[in-house]
Amino acid sequence: MKEDQEIKSLEAGMERLKQIAERLEQKDLPIEEAVGLFEEGMKLVQKCSRLLDEAEERVRVLMKDETSGKILEKELDQGESTLESYP
Numbered sequence: 001m002k003e004d005q006e007i008k009s010l011e012a013g014m015e016r017l018k019q020i021a022e023r024l025e026q027k028d029l030p031i032e033e034a035v036g037l038f039e040e041g042m043k044l045v046q047k048c049s050r051l052l053d054e055a056e057e058r059v060r061v062l063m064k065d066e067t068s069g070k071i072l073e074k075e076l077d078q079g080e081s082t083l084e085s086y087p
Contacts, residue, residue, distance in 0.1 A: 010055070013048040017041055 007013040020041045024034060063072045
């Protein structure tokens with residue numbers, strides 16, 4: 001992937017990271033290419049982390065109780081019955 005191509009989704013970023021890791025594991029990789037791939041991978045890790053943080057913030061906003069202003073958190077796999085409220 002070239003620098004001018006922008007990763008727009010977490011899934012695309014993770015897929016590219018997988019490709020980079022697979023290429024870095026190859027023994028015939030020239031050092032210049034390895035360093036370039038490592039740099040690209042580090043930038044992708046930062047981008048994916050930002051995308052996860054943004055998604056988490058959006059979920060928190062969606063879960064905010066309009067009456068009390070408190071963030072409502074629950075385990076996603078346990079359903080509606082286990083709802084806790086945090087200030």
